[in-house]
């Protein structure tokens with residue numbers, strides 16, 4: 280690789296308007312497990328330093344320097360396995376909303392105000408847990424009150440589970456590239 284290339288590229292990337300280099304890139308560990316999400320600039324630098332390899336590119340987009348054109352990254356994979364210390368995700372209102380994509384888990388509404396509902400009500404022994412807390416719009420929360428979903432005649436759109444760090448990250452990204460889906464186990 281030409282020695283000045285990284286500098287040239289970093290310079291070019293820095294010079295580009297964010298509109299042309301906007302987008303998120305999924306970083307896979309060497310084991311192909313999803314690790315995190317980064318911006319295009321960071322991905323390009325990792326690729327050119329050969330700390331990562333390109334797994335999937337965005338169609339119809341490219342990165343141009345003065346002299347060359349490069350694929351626009353969508354998924355990259357680290358060259359070396361990165362050990363990830365186990366970090367417990369805090370059970371919080373904010374993280375419940377993020378996990379659920381800021382969407383009422385009963386009717387699908389996204390309009391605020393959104394609340395957090397106990398699937399099995401506290402009054403019936405329901406716990407504060409990932410499996411028992413879901414995002415609910417105000418009207419669904421009022422409709423359900425201290426009933427179980429069966430008694431309220433309601434249904435959950437998905438089974439609430441403990442999220443992974445990557446799934447929380449992905450939910451904070453507005454557009455998930457189709458290229459990511461095989462690695463994220465989402466349909």
Ligand SMILES: [Zn+2]
Pocket residue numbers: 383384385386387388415416417418419420
């Ligand atoms: Zn609702």
